[in-house]
Amino acid sequence: MPGRTATAPEAGHGAAAGPEGGGKPAVRAVPAWRRSLRPYLLIVPALLLTGGILYPFGLGLYYTVFDFAASKPQPDLVGIGNYRRILTQPAFWDSARVTVAYAVGAAAVETVLGVAVALLLHRSSLVGRVLEKILILPLMIAPVIAAIMWKLMLQPSVGVINHLLEPFGLGGVQWTDTPTGALLSSIAVDVWVYTPFVAILALAGLRSLPASPFEAAAVDGAGWWFTFRRLTLPMLWPYVLVAVIFRFMDSLKVFDIIYALTEGGPGDSTMVLQIRAYLEAIRFQRYSFGISYMIVLWAVVYLVTMVLVRYLGRIQNRAAEVER
Amino acid sequence: MRRRLLSVAADLALIAYFVFALFPVVWMVVLSLKPTNELFSTYFSFTPTLDSYRTVLGAGDDQGVPFLRFFVNSLVVSLGAVGLSLVIGLPAAYAAARWRFRGSENLMFTLLSFRFAPELTVIIPLFVLYQQLGLFDTYVGMVWVLQLVTLPLIVWIMRSYFSDLSPELEQAALLDGYTRKQAFFKVALPLVKPGIAAVSLLAFIFAWNNFVFPLILTSSNAQTVTVGALSFLGGDRPKYNLTAAAALVSVVPPLLLALTIQRYLVRGLSFGAVKS
Numbered sequence: 001m002p003g004r005t006a007t008a009p010e011a012g013h014g015a016a017a018g019p020e021g022g023g024k025p026a027v028r029a030v031p032a033w034r035r036s037l038r039p040y041l042l043i044v045p046a047l048l049l050t051g052g053i054l055y056p057f058g059l060g061l062y063y064t065v066f067d068f069a070a071s072k073p074q075p076d077l078v079g080i081g082n083y084r085r086i087l088t089q090p091a092f093w094d095s096a097r098v099t100v101a102y103a104v105g106a107a108a109v110e111t112v113l114g115v116a117v118a119l120l121l122h123r124s125s126l127v128g129r130v131l132e133k134i135l136i137l138p139l140m141i142a143p144v145i146a147a148i149m150w151k152l153m154l155q156p157s158v159g160v161i162n163h164l165l166e167p168f169g170l171g172g173v174q175w176t177d178t179p180t181g182a183l184l185s186s187i188a189v190d191v192w193v194y195t196p197f198v199a200i201l202a203l204a205g206l207r208s209l210p211a212s213p214f215e216a217a218a219v220d221g222a223g224w225w226f227t228f229r230r231l232t233l234p235m236l237w238p239y240v241l242v243a244v245i246f247r248f249m250d251s252l253k254v255f256d257i258i259y260a261l262t263e264g265g266p267g268d269s270t271m272v273l274q275i276r277a278y279l280e281a282i283r284f285q286r287y288s289f290g291i292s293y294m295i296v297l298w299a300v301v302y303l304v305t306m307v308l309v310r311y312l313g314r315i316q317n318r319a320a321e322v323e324r
Numbered sequence: 325m326r327r328r329l330l331s332v333a334a335d336l337a338l339i340a341y342f343v344f345a346l347f348p349v350v351w352m353v354v355l356s357l358k359p360t361n362e363l364f365s366t367y368f369s370f371t372p373t374l375d376s377y378r379t380v381l382g383a384g385d386d387q388g389v390p391f392l393r394f395f396v397n398s399l400v401v402s403l404g405a406v407g408l409s410l411v412i413g414l415p416a417a418y419a420a421a422r423w424r425f426r427g428s429e430n431l432m433f434t435l436l437s438f439r440f441a442p443e444l445t446v447i448i449p450l451f452v453l454y455q456q457l458g459l460f461d462t463y464v465g466m467v468w469v470l471q472l473v474t475l476p477l478i479v480w481i482m483r484s485y486f487s488d489l490s491p492e493l494e495q496a497a498l499l500d501g502y503t504r505k506q507a508f509f510k511v512a513l514p515l516v517k518p519g520i521a522a523v524s525l526l527a528f529i530f531a532w533n534n535f536v537f538p539l540i541l542t543s544s545n546a547q548t549v550t551v552g553a554l555s556f557l558g559g560d561r562p563k564y565n566l567t568a569a570a571a572l573v574s575v576v577p578p579l580l581l582a583l584t585i586q587r588y589l590v591r592g593l594s595f596g597a598v599k600s
Contacts, residue, residue, distance in 0.1 A: 038504065039423040043431065046416035046479065049471055050434060053446060060449035113341070120338045127335040131342050136589065138345050140582040141575045142533035144550050148557065148571055149348045152355065152564055158364045160351055192345070201598055204590040242597045253442040256535045260554060274444055281448045282540055294445040305440050312597075 060291045070285030082292040091268070091276070092293070099272045099297075101183065103251035106190040110247050113191065114198025115240060119232075121199070122206045132203075139196040143189075147260035150189045151176070179269030182262045186270055189257050194250075198243040205239030206232075238312070238319045245308045252301055273297045355568035363564055376569035380556075391570055394552035398574075400463055401538075401548065402531040405470035406478075406524050412471075413478040414520070418508060420479070421486035432483070435476040439595065443536045446472065451540055461542045469537050474527040477595070484596035485519035486512065522588030529578040549574035 064082050066075040086092045121128045121135070138146065153161050154175040162171050176182045209232070217227050255274040258264060264271040264279070273293060281290025355363075357372040380391050420428050450469060451460075459465030489512060497507040513520075535550040542551070553574050556567040585592070591599050 039419040039425045039428070042415040042419035043428070045412040046431065046435075046475070049412055049475060050431065052468065053438060053472060054434075056446045056449040056453060057441075059453065060445060063449060063452075117338070117341055120334050120341075123331070123334060125331065125335055125338075127338055131338055133586075134342070134346070136582055136586065137349070137579065140529060140533075140578045141349075142535060142550050142578070144535040145533075145553055145571045145575055146348070148553055148567060149352055151557070152567060153348060153351060158564075160367060163367050192348070196345075197593060200590055201594055204598055239598055242594050246594070249440045253440075255443065256550075259535075259539075274442055277442075277444050277448070278540075281444070282451065287448060287452060291445070291448050294442055294448065297442045298445045301440055301442060302437065305437070 061295060063288050064292045064295055066288055068288040070287075075288070078288075082288055083296070085289075086292055086296060092296075094268055095271050095273050095276045095293075098183070098268070098270060099252060099254075102187060102190075102254060102270075102272055103248055105183075105187045106194070106251045106254075107244055107248040109187065109191050110195050110198050111240065111244050114195045114243065115202045115236075117195065117199040118202035118206055121203055135199060136196050138193050139200075141193065142256070143193050144256040144260045146193045147186075147189050147257045150185070150192070151261050154185055176262055177266060179267060182266060182270045186254075186258050186261050189261060190251065190254065193257075194247055198240070198247065201239050201243040202236060205236045209235050235319070238315050241312050241315060245305075245312060248308075249301060249305060252304070253297065349572075352568040352572050355564050356572055358565045360563070360565060376565040377573070379566055380569045380573060389552060389555045389570075391549070391552050391573070394547050394549045395573070397463075397542075397546055398532055398548040398550075399577075401466040401470060401546065402528050404463060404467035405474045405531045406527045408467060409471060409474040409478045409527060410520070410524060413475055414482060414513075417479045417482035418486050418512065421483045421489075422491065432480070435479055436595070438472050439476045441472075443472070444540075447537065447540050454541055461545045461547075463546055465541055466538065466546050466548075469541060470531045470534065472537075473530050473534055477527050477530065477592070478523055480595045481523045481592055482516065482519065484591065484599070485516045485523075489515055519588070522585045523592060525581045525585050526589070526592040529581055532578050 065077060065079055067078050067082070068075040117135075121132050141149075153159050156162055156172060156174050156177065159175075161175070162173055165171055165173065174181055175185050213231050213235075214227065217231060222230075253274050254272055255278070258270050258272055258275050259278075262270045264275045274297070277290045277293040277297070279290075280286050280293060354368075356376050357374070358370050359373045359375060362370040382392075416431075419425075420432055447469070454460040454465050459468070493515070494507040494511050497511045498504070502510065532548075533550065534548075538546070538548040538551045542548070549570075553567065553570040556563055556570050582589075
């Protein structure tokens, strides 16, 4: 979509390329200064609101150079003291490790499972057509509600999952009561909610792929695996990448699922960064310290987003060239 | 023969995934129909009762959770958030689609960065600020903060819909003597109506499903269903049947809306990055 200046569409300048080609100059003359201001006037409300969100963010930044807490009525200026304290704390690095493990695990499983589901639905069997209608169901359920559902099911003594596993001699699994189990359980809930997200994008991608390369491959007698590796996957990659970026970035700031399922426990085994910041700022009312955690996470998220979006842009350009 | 087998195997794999996807919801229905005295004694055989729903949808239960009120709160703040985002976002999206001007791309990317920002970065300062301003636990405070969720979505997706419109239609209208304003309201807006409807519903769903804002910025008056559903899990004997009923009641609106916008979901979920 080429950007156009505000002068182009106004008639009476001879430049109007309307369908009638230089039709009657019936438009009331609008002074040029007003025309150049117009887009800005439309954006003003959005700018005000953006400011309304950026102000608390700036305020947060300001708080982090003090040691502002409920227990300190007179906060002192500590400069980068909060950040130094965080980055030298084992607790922060533990949280960072847990957060990355969660994000990588969730995004990886969702990508593989989502693409697999999309491929299976793309075959368009009767079963597939029926099931596709309910594909998005878990995605529309609030993540916190999903976590509550799974919490009820994973309960070791009365939960239905262990009851169903009993005939296989697997009863009594301590799902959310062991460090590894708690992390895997929370990833499982994330996978349950968000796999449809990847599947929907991948399916849209599959349906928009050109048919001719596949016909050529079929004529040459290429096997399923070869076709998938050399044709489907490379052409589908831009679509899958959008899904991966969204899922990875979102999992880095996971909150709802962990809060409802484990609250960061047992021990600190599921203490992801947003949960730790919540406990610091809201529960222990060490505001400055809690916000400092978040500013660090925000900076990381921002950098990772930049890198991934740039990579995505390169991939999409390459895909566009291939189609030409 | 081998083909048939493969096809059957693929269908079975699909069915396996959908069992995983649907079982939790089915199990919630089962739990919510169980009487309290049979909650932990059996799994599949019991005398079904609607008591849990009566309790949840009544004035509250013996724990004093006014769930119906939370439901209304969710409705009010989600509608308010979407309404405000439309009023502010539609003109901005139109301007961003039709003109390139200094700062437009920067503003768009600032909006997009809201989508990926960790919520607590803004919420913790707001928690302090809202207490001072008297916005804590109010509808206005919730509608304001939910803009973080609804506005980027509406602006980005509506920009992609406006960009897909041929500008010639508006130019023709201008040549016929319409003002710019009229061209926007009478030509451009009606053409993107389906897009507006879909993106509004999607924004509503995301606002409804939000948990972290009401958790921190409300306490009782403006509390929403997502926070309310958790309160049934409190106490020493968590009431599984009430929790399940509350969970199911709170997912009804988003699920009903989602079914009506299936066609538009791809563009909406990917912020216009993928068009179906």
